[in-house]
Amino acid sequence: MKTAFIVLKSPAEQDPTHLIKRFAERTESSVLLVEDGVYQATVAVAADRLSKAAAEVLVSKEDLEARGYAQSDLKIGRTAGYDDIVDCIMERTDRTVTV
């Protein structure tokens, strides 16, 4: 089942990939990074783990820029507005899991 995983915590707080891998196959997993979750895409080790757990990684542009980062700082994924995040939740996946 196609699943959107919302990640709110930084890699210092949590490695979300253990749970992601148990819920869905990599090809059916999309990860939405918001709040401190955006750091999962700026830290190389965390980004590498995500690349093995999810086929799509969206990073909240607003939350990334609020922390002084930009698209060019991402080690994985792409920036997205909340409208794109809603599209992922409503159109591209069948369920949402908050990690």
Next chain:
Amino acid sequence: MMAMDANVAVKIAMAAKKKGYNVHMFGYGEGVTAVKKGQRPKRFPNVGDELEQAGKEGVTQAVCETCFAARGFERGEEIPSAKVGSLTNDLFRFVSESDRLVTIAR
């Protein structure tokens, strides 16, 4: 939704509303504080005002009465757009009427 996560919940809710979806929001645990009337934050967004605006644009809102009372709030202390309701009546109805359930919590 809980605590500062309420801001993210409102952003997702409003983005969905702007795309034409019907949106319900339910607050429980610390999330009930988001609907407290009279919030005056100095350095971050006023989620109470944001929720009131969302209510005006058609986003339905309710919070758990037990959680609300547990934090010392009385009925009437909530913003006008929010209902002090219950898990059994409001949350279950919201879930049954919805295509997606998004939980914002730590």
